Amino acid sequence: MVYLAEFIGTAILTLLGCGVVAGVSLARSKALNGGWIVVTFGWGMAVAMAVYVVGATSGAHINPAVTIGLASIGDFDWSLVPGYVLAQIAGGFTGAALVYLVYLPHWRITDDPEAKLGVFSTIPAVRNVVTNVLTEIIGTAMLLLGILGIGANSGYVSVGGGVDLSGLFTNGLAPLLIGLLVLAIGLSLGGPTGYAINPARDLGPRIAHALLPIPGKGSSDWRYAWIPVVGPVVGGVLGAWLWHLTGFGS
Template identity: 50%
Template sequence: MLVLFGNGVVANMVLARTKAGDGSWLLISAGWGVAVFVGAFCANEVSGAHLNPAVSIAMFVAGKMELELMVLYIAAQFVGAIIGAALVYAFYRPHFDATDDADAKLACFSTGPAIPGNMQAFFCEAIGTFALILPIFLMAAPSLVHGSGPADTDPILGLGSLGLLPVGLLVFGIGMSLGGTTGYAINPARDLGPRLVHFLFPIKGKRDSDWGYAWVPVAGPIVGAVLAAVVYRLMA
């Protein structure tokens, strides 16, 4: 659901002959905010709204998740991202066929820097993810923030259904404030899973999948996640 809504809003804006072709960055940022809320709401009862390997890694580093569960969650997140990207392609297939811009087609699946430079993009992805995860930790239940009670070993973030809305607003804010440099992946599964779909699927007129950049939206968010977890532990 995260990728279906999130990558869907990108496709809706950048592909040829859609009704939203005259959209803006505001549309993309808002769409991704809604995507995070919808995805988190759907997954909340099952996994505590874990949609992002960076969040799961941060929970592990903060001592709030077992290694085996973190690995299981990350695997599921990648599978979900791949399925979501495949659905976006199936949904917009006539528009992919009608689009001549190969870069726009790739943008419907994965991110890339506005100005080339992998190390600067890595820095932006790390800071963007840090700005995502530390506030999520601080939005969580007080027992999680202060490291007391059963939440010490509970992987559930403890935000509750209504508490997921601020997380969507947070992602909307990151997009508006920090998203313009790289497209703010801030989620390894959200970028790498759809990038694999772009690589494997017979998309008419596609370009290469930019594997030289692909490590950035994976490694950057992981580093940002670890930094957020370390700061959280110092605060707790």
């Protein structure tokens, strides 16, 4: 059940996230040229909705960097990691394939192959291996710090009379706060690389781009593809360990 939840959660993430990019990028879409604010807000809400749907079942990692980062500090069982990661990548592929179907008429009338690839995967604004990897590491480290911080604050919360509001925070507000965290990362750190900060969000849709019959799609840019996989995993581990070593959550 937890693997199914991770699959569905990551599919929701890429359906709504890649969907907003398609909306602002593809010819004759009503959202065409909506801009970066629309994209980052759409991705933030995509994360929030995915966490609301599957958080109670699997913890809604929906991101191999989160899964591996938590496992590295002992907060998640290593034996579950392979299944979670495979489910997340498959979910990323599925959500992107659904976006392809939603925007089916628009692929043919969009002339720019890079715009088509950008619907599915991240593309750096300036290609520089060192800075591109560093950006993904820093962005994902911030993601893990934020997630762990939000989780730590979901402990006992009370108002006058000792009424416990921790359930309201954990189940009602925390997913939205995680979405706002992703929005903040996108606004502040997303410009250089498009802030994958999630290997499944980039690799699954990139595989979909390579396999789907998209007219005039061009290259899937596999030369760059390792960066939004390796960078987020490293950043996730670093962010988790930075939280763990500081002892903020103790």
